[in-house]
Amino acid sequence: xxxxxxxxxxxxxxxxxxxxxxxxxxxxxxxxxxxxxxxxxxxxxxxxxxxxxxxxxxxxxxxxxxxxxxxxxxxxxxxxxxxxxxxxxxxxxxxxxxxxxxxxxxxxxxxxxxxxxxxxxxxxxxxxxxxxxxxxxx
Numbered sequence: 001x002x003x004x005x006x007x008x009x010x011x012x013x014x015x016x017x018x019x020x021x022x023x024x025x026x027x028x029x030x031x032x033x034x035x036x037x038x039x040x041x042x043x044x045x046x047x048x049x050x051x052x053x054x055x056x057x058x059x060x061x062x063x064x065x066x067x068x069x070x071x072x073x074x075x076x077x078x079x080x081x082x083x084x085x086x087x088x089x090x091x092x093x094x095x096x097x098x099x100x101x102x103x104x105x106x107x108x109x110x111x112x113x114x115x116x117x118x119x120x121x122x123x124x125x126x127x128x129x130x131x132x133x134x135x136x137x138x
Contacts, residue, residue, distance in 0.1 A: 001033075001034065001035045002033075002034045002035065002092075003034065003035045003089065003092075004031055004035070004036060004037070004090065004092050004094065004135075005084075005085050005088075005092065005093035006036055006039070006093065007038075007039065007093075007094065007095045008038040008040040008043075009021045009022040009023075009040065009096055010024045010027045011023065011024075011028060011031075013038065013040065014049065015040040015049050016050075017049075017050060017052070017053050017054070019049055022096055024137070026138060027094055027137050030094065030135075030137045031094070035088075037084065037088045037090045039085065039093075041074065041077030041101040041122075041123040042073065042074070042077055042101050043077075044076075044080040044084075045072075045074055045080065046073050046076060046077070047070070047073045047077075051064070053065050053108075053112065054070050055100055055107070055108045055110045055111070055112060056107055056108075056121070056122065058110060062074045062100050063110075065112050074100065074101060074123075075122070077122075078122050078123040078125075078126045078127075079126070081123050081126075082123075082126055082130060085127070086130070090132075091131065091133060093127060093133070093134055093135065094134075094135050095121075095123075099121050100122065101123040101124075102121050102123055103119060103120055103121035103124060104120055104124045104134045105136075106119060107120065107121055
């Protein structure tokens with residue numbers, strides 16, 4: 001059976017920063033018949049749900065809306081996510097774009113102004129380095 005990693009929020013798990021989820025019926029349809037490996041790098045890295053919004057800064061740090069450096073949680077989360085995917089021999093993922101962890105086309109600009117820019121989240125960068133394919137499912 002094919003294996004596919006998926007950002008947990010896309011399948012209805014309430015792990016989003018505001019305690020909600022991003023259930024995506026297209027993603028649900030896309031993973032039918034496959035073994036799904038759920039990841040949420042932020043929760044796996046030790047952040048709570050709900051939590052303050054976090055954004056990547058120009059220097060690569062991830063800070064929350066109170067200007068607290070939360071980088072260690074994002075680093076831990078990306079490493080645990082990679083380990084989990086590799087453990088399950090899973091080399092394809094569907095990620096939540098816009099997230100500071102899982103953004104694969106865009107992230108927020110780091111100024112908490114609700115402005116997106118081109119960029120990749122910290123987990124996405126690591127997964128791509130390890131040849132894990134990011135699938136674009138709208």
